[in-house]
Amino acid sequence: MKARVIVTLKSAVLDPQGKAIEGALRSLGVAGVESVRQGKVFDVELIGNDRASAEAALKDACEKLLANTVIETYKVEFAD
Amino acid sequence: MKPAVILFPGSNREHDVARALKLVAGATPSVVWHAEQELPKGTDLVVLPGGFSYGDYLRCGAIAARANIMDAVRAHAQRGGLVLGICNGFQILCEAGLLPGVLVRNARLRFVCREVVLRVERADTAFTKAYRKNDLIRIPVAHGEGNYTADESTIKQLEKEGRVAFRYARHDGRIDETDGPNGSINGIAGIYSEKFNVLGMMPHPENYIEPEIGPTDGRALFESLAGALKAA
Numbered sequence A: 001m002k003a004r005v006i007v008t009l010k011s012a013v014l015d016p017q018g019k020a021i022e023g024a025l026r027s028l029g030v031a032g033v034e035s036v037r038q039g040k041v042f043d044v045e046l047i048g049n050d051r052a053s054a055e056a057a058l059k060d061a062c063e064k065l066l067a068n069t070v071i072e073t074y075k076v077e078f079a080d
Numbered sequence B: 001m002k003p004a005v006i007l008f009p010g011s012n013r014e015h016d017v018a019r020a021l022k023l024v025a026g027a028t029p030s031v032v033w034h035a036e037q038e039l040p041k042g043t044d045l046v047v048l049p050g051g052f053s054y055g056d057y058l059r060c061g062a063i064a065a066r067a068n069i070m071d072a073v074r075a076h077a078q079r080g081g082l083v084l085g086i087c088n089g090f091q092i093l094c095e096a097g098l099l100p101g102v103l104v105r106n107a108r109l110r111f112v113c114r115e116v117v118l119r120v121e122r123a124d125t126a127f128t129k130a131y132r133k134n135d136l137i138r139i140p141v142a143h144g145e146g147n148y149t150a151d152e153s154t155i156k157q158l159e160k161e162g163r164v165a166f167r168y169a170r171h172d173g174r175i176d177e178t179d180g181p182n183g184s185i186n187g188i189a190g191i192y193s194e195k196f197n198v199l200g201m202m203p204h205p206e207n208y209i210e211p212e213i214g215p216t217d218g219r220a221l222f223e224s225l226a227g228a229l230k231a232a
Helices: A016-027 A051-066 B014-025 B069-078 B088-095 B152-160 B219-231
Strands: A002-009 A039-045 A072-078 B003-007 B030-033 B045-048 B082-086 B102-104 B112-120 B136-143 B147-149 B164-169 B188-192 B198-201
Touching: A002 A051, A039 A051, A051 A072, B003 B014, B014 B219, B045 B069, B045 B088, B069 B082, B082 B088, B082 B219, B088 B102, B088 B198, B112 B188, B147 B188, B164 B198
Parallel strands: B003 B030, B003 B045, B045 B082, B082 B198
Antiparallel strands: A002 A039, A002 A072, B102 B147, B112 B136, B112 B164, B164 B188, B188 B198
16 A cells, blocks of 8 residues: 655744745746745555554654654645 | 763764763763664763764654664663763754754754854753853854754743753854854753753864864863763
8 A cells, every 4th residue: 555644844833945945936937936835755655455554554653753743744645 | 980972874973072071081982883772881971972863864863863772872861861962962862852842954054064152051060060150162063954943832941941051142142042053042052851961962062172173162061071970
């Protein structure tokens, strides 16, 4: 089973990298960009097909390693 | 005094901090590989050195914080043992939950490698007894992710409990509240744990210990540790 974990900065946390990208897009003349926040994507392949245990494993992975919950939040999406 | 320096893949300041411990505190540390399960018997000070453990992959210090040896470091800290994390070591301590908050990308997005002025916030801990409160000391920094942040209630608690160890200051002693070298909140350069036995700091005191090289303002930190552990 394939899943995608998306880790983003909490909205209250400043994101200087996102700001720099936002500025670069503006200077490239890309129209209509209001703001940019940078995050991370993890594509994870899981053994087996049990959705509930996959969700539990990914939650564990996020809490233990993939996200620093002091500043980040995460969400899990399944391919199917 | 029986110090141990933890070595992670990508640590690169272990020799410098070992040299400082030897020259200033008179103790040659054992170097402990991250995959070990235990600290050498009788270890009374654990040092997490600077560097780029695991190439800063994922987040600075994130993977090192989950290394085998960190359980032993955590147990040592819980027993009241002294732990010093410098630069990447500070990032690892935060990621490991031994210190609150997190170090994020410098506000101006640049790697900062220069001397800074620090104000010593208190001189009654095992790490700072050889300084005086409000001393202004010169210590170098070298980091890209030293911007300390935490949620509002954590910052409030740190301030209330006097757990800020050092702040970035100007030469006249004024504090760079958010416009220091990296944008840290309240100019925070280093913090203590609740029991003041764990210190994490971004600047490198081990760089400034010999007059041949420059200022020696880092010596007092190692002298403090030697004093604290001799008395113990």
